[in-house]
Amino acid sequence: MSIRFHDSRLRTVVELDTRDPGRVAMYVCGPTVYNLIHIGNARTFLWFDFIRQYFEYRGLQVTYVMNYTDVDDRIIERAKVEGSTTDAVTEKYTRAFEDDMAALGVTPADVLSRATDHIGEMVKAIEGLIERGVAYATDGDVFYSVEKFPSYGKLSGRSLEDMRAGDRVNPHEGKKHPLDFALWKAAKEGEPSWPSPWGPGRPGWHIECSVMSTTYLGTGFDIHGGASDLIFPHHENEIAQAEALADTEPFVRHWMHAGLVQMESVKMSKSLGNVVLAREVVAAYPGEVARYWALTGSYRTQLSFSDEALADAAQGYERWSTFLAAAKHALGPDMPPAPQHLHRPEGADGLVGPGAEYIGRFIDAMDDDFNSSEAFAVVHELVREANRRIEPAQRGETEDREVLSSLAEAFTEMTTMMGFHFGPTESPKLVDDLVQYLLELRDTARSEKEFERADAIRSRLAAMGVAIEDTAAGTRWRITPVPKESG
Ligand SMILES: [Zn+2]
Structure with missing residues (x-):
């Protein structure tokens, strides 16, 4: 068997070569649970689920881990806007995410890991990074020192100089280099916080993923996936953290990135406000149609909505x-x-x-x-x-x-x-018998030239999602995925 795919770090197509023969350990960055996901986010999760199913089809045993980022600035802001607590916000949007995934026929990951269940491991990892001299604490915050990791930039293919010139970087009083990123953030008044050697605070987003992925899959696991807009800085920072900590390379054998969804050639993003929610799509179309759309274009391409x-x-x-x-x-x-x-x-x-x-x-x-x-x-x-x-x-x-x-x-x-099941193909015998009976009534009406009655039966059935077709060999019927009524 040889499954070949594009490795985003090596920038070329490689043959899948797993750490343990016959097994695939994969981690995909899940949602930050602070709002409803858009169809572009959904496409990424649909695709990695599809890839996982394909590995299984080809006889590989897959362990699939996905995280929920349930501690983040955006969650804190959202709780303020909704006049709610951060716990209530994360609970609400985690459930909404799971509902959207189910509507699209996505099988849940084997492990769905919440960041807040792993704060202890994150604190330990940050301590390890400080001990190794690649991180420093300042006023209750802890930063990663990008200059201390010589291969920083290897995933995105950029040098520190390029990044400094080309990116918006946030200067921060305590930072030694503008690209240094937060591993731990000191809590402000009223924010959720956990105790740490640097005072109460919460982990940064990047450390969450490198800690959770290696907690469940060990270092050198097979595939780390996510949307292509996570390559920099999120995945770059994950590599810097994990490899500085583990003394071994690489953190991940293969990186895979899914293309984004565009609206009229503009990237769909929450910050641009041009989003179509996954649930708006599954409200208007059967989930299987949305799935069909999302999977028809290669995972690496930009797909237009x-x-x-x-x-x-x-x-x-x-x-x-x-x-x-x-x-x-x-x-x-x-x-x-x-x-x-x-x-x-x-x-x-x-x-x-x-x-x-x-x-x-x-x-x-x-x-x-x-x-x-x-x-x-x-x-x-x-x-x-x-x-x-x-x-x-x-x-x-x-x-x-x-x-x-x-x-x-x-x-x-x-x-x-591919995850298509064509609705209730095996309808209960009672349903078959009832539809058959209605078709007989329709045949009788037609033979008596009561065409209005015959047509009424047909349209009532159609409204219930039963399509009928008259052929030379008799009337056929099937349950159809009719587009749902909108609004
Ligand atoms: Zn992540």
């Missing part, structure tokens, strides 16, 4: 779900069951039948830096071929039934791997 892009995704998703319903109808009891266990450590080796070729191409695409555009194209190509077999299969042509069955099986495997 627009109503047209979402409408295209809805159309693509609809083609898939229409095919699945038609194949089920045509094959009846010969429809292959949904895969219970998705596992292809050997790729498509040993697979036979018309579906095997598509699975092979799907795996080749995904092994190649998670090339989802190509993977989606493979599924669409399969659907085009399979659609040609529907009518003859329905008539009972043996060869067509066999080909369709093999293609349907491959289709279900690939789309399940």
Whole structure:
């Protein structure tokens, strides 16, 4: 097996080479829980979840850790604005985040780590950095001294001089160098604080992530991911902290960064105020359509958000779900069951039948830096071929039934791997019977030329999300992911 992907520190495509054979230890920077996430944030989490699922599909055992930054200046400000406490703010937005992720079909990380549960380890790490001479305390604050870490800048590829000239840096009275960053911040009146050797205060954001990732995964773990706007300074600072502390290199074997989402070619960001919330999208479209949109473009590219892009995704998703319903109808009891266990450590080796070729191409695409555009194209190509077999299969042509069955099986495997489940495909028998009964009533109405009554049944069913289609071989029906009514 060889999964290749772009390592952002090495700036080239590398082969996945894990610390422990057969296992992947990955950490992704989670949200600062002070407001609702926008669709750009959501895309990053969707993508890393997808990558994790793909590793599992390829037979790797994954430990996936994500953090919640639940102590931060923005949380303190938010609590003031909402006239609330910081605990209430973090609780509220952690739950909101989890709801949004569930609506998008994201599987929670194996470990969801809250910064406030690890303050003791952070204090210990800061003490270690002071002992090693790379950090210094001043008036209750502690700063990291970037000049003491010779390879500072290796992730973002910039030297201290470049950064000093090119970036907004915050001069601070106690800092020795303008790029020195806070490891510990002395508490101001009324702020949440924890005891420390430097007085009451709270950790800086960067130390939270390097401490939590190594607490759960050890040093030299496999993949550290996040959105590309975290490369500098957040991830640069994580490296400086962790590597100065551990005496070993590297802190992380591979860095992976997801592209941002743009609104009309402007980066979507809270500070620019041009955000579309994840929950606004899942209120307007089924979660699976949003997922389809987010995964169609490679994780490294900037993805544009627009109503047209979402409408295209809805159309693509609809083609898939229409095919699945038609194949089920045509094959009846010969429809292959949904895969219970998705596992292809050997790729498509040993697979036979018309579906095997598509699975092979799907795996080749995904092994190649998670090339989802190509993977989606493979599924669409399969659907085009399979659609040609529907009518003859329905008539009972043996060869067509066999080909369709093999293609349907491959289709279900690939789309399940991608996290698409096509609504309640297995509806309870009672629902099947009731829909069947209504269709019989409609047939009777039509045969009696009571077309108004027949149409009323059709539109009531459509309003409930049951689409019906009259074909030469009878009426087919399926449950559809209709766009929801807005506002
Ligand atoms: Zn982080």
